[in-house]
Amino acid sequence: MDVLITGENDERVGLSVIDNNDAEHVIEMEFDGDIKYHHSDEYSRNPALRTRKESEYGMQVRRYARWHVYRERGYDTVPPRENPDRLMAALLAVAELSSTAFENYFGDLETRLQAHYDDSTVELPFPDADPDDAIVYQQDLSLQPDPVQFDPPVLEQFMARFEGDSDSPAIDALDELQFGEMDVLDFDIEAVSGIHVLHNDGQGNQQVAESEQTLGCEPDARIELLAFDPSSVESFQHYLVSHLAYQIRDRFLLMGVKPPVPFRTQGWGTYEGFQCQKFCSLYEEYWSSEAEITSWDPETV
Incomplete structure (x- = not known):
């Protein structure tokens, strides 16, 4: 996961995020964490046409973008x-x-x-x-x-x-x-x-x-x-x-x-x-104390 803040005005922060599938996402986020624009050329605009993994890549990007703006800009963008x-x-x-x-x-x-x-x-x-x-x-x-x-x-x-x-x-x-x-x-x-x-x-x-x-x-x-x-x-x-x-x-x-x-x-x-x-196959069963975990890195799963 790689992220770059591309700009900021009085209303929003713009970001470019590369997900763990090497796809770029362009995001515009308001200061309360509300994402007003999110697009990636690599995935269908229609959620019904995306696989479970593809949808989760998009959700990971949104969560990480909020965290990055919170930590880098100080806005309370992450849901409490x-x-x-x-x-x-x-x-x-x-x-x-x-x-x-x-x-x-x-x-x-x-x-x-x-x-x-x-x-x-x-x-x-x-x-x-x-x-x-x-x-x-x-x-x-x-x-x-x-x-x-x-x-x-x-x-x-x-x-x-x-x-x-x-x-x-x-x-x-x-x-x-x-x-x-x-x-x-x-x-x-x-x-x-x-x-x-x-x-x-x-x-x-x-x-x-x-x-x-x-x-x-x-x-x-x-x-x-x-x-x-x-x-x-x-x-x-x-x-x-x-x-x-x-x-x-x-x-x-x-x-x-x-x-x-x-x-x-x-x-x-x-x-x-x-x-x-x-x-979702992007994750192992970390919730289970009995599961055998092979990696703590979602990028490699």
């Missing part, structure tokens, strides 16, 4: 829940919670998950849903201070803390750091939403029930967990921290680039990442 800097801030905030605070924020989520594996009644907001179907529980977080107002960016600052041990997983490195050493990388959870529920029947039908308890603003991160038995892990808090690290991994993979080395670990990240990794 997809921004690795915001996800890194959320990871730090969750990791630093006391056990009491963690229970207050995420105890209901753990209970909803556990209901699938004990004798509790699983209450789903869909009359046609089976608890054994794919059920994803989602919970939004807002943080303070604003994670995108840092220079250098949050992820870069965190990476610099263990630069000499960059081949260690991020979670292991985090365990070795003292939070007193994190300086300005000190984030608080301002609020959490209620629990949203996504149901996929495995036949291509998907439905989502949003909680009435919303944040009232764009979230900085979204927890999204496929129903699993939380008693199977030693610490649900550590599991959520790992989950956010896997989300960071997914966001780089979906941009068509290798994740930073400490985030090249396997496990459940984003639901979007799972869908792409499961059904």
Whole structure:
């Protein structure tokens, strides 16, 4: 993936992006990340005539273009829940919670998950849903201070803390750091939403029930967990921290680039990442802890 900012005026930024298939894309993007023009001579203008891989190349380009403009120009062009800097801030905030605070924020989520594996009644907001179907529980977080107002960016600052041990997983490195050493990388959870529920029947039908308890603003991160038995892990808090690290991994993979080395670990990240990794040959099954991964570079898959 290669990108060049070709121009900027009072309304938009222009870019030329070479995708992992060596095709050029011309993009015009507004400062909020809205893409007003996107064209490539290599692919059909009609989405119905593009293959799954060709469509994904285009999506990778759009995601990477937003990330590049955000990092190079400072505009908030990346959708909040997809921004690795915001996800890194959320990871730090969750990791630093006391056990009491963690229970207050995420105890209901753990209970909803556990209901699938004990004798509790699983209450789903869909009359046609089976608890054994794919059920994803989602919970939004807002943080303070604003994670995108840092220079250098949050992820870069965190990476610099263990630069000499960059081949260690991020979670292991985090365990070795003292939070007193994190300086300005000190984030608080301002609020959490209620629990949203996504149901996929495995036949291509998907439905989502949003909680009435919303944040009232764009979230900085979204927890999204496929129903699993939380008693199977030693610490649900550590599991959520790992989950956010896997989300960071997914966001780089979906941009068509290798994740930073400490985030090249396997496990459940984003639901979007799972869908792409499961059904598009550009990716391996990074979501699965049991899959054999041959490459962390989407360009070579």
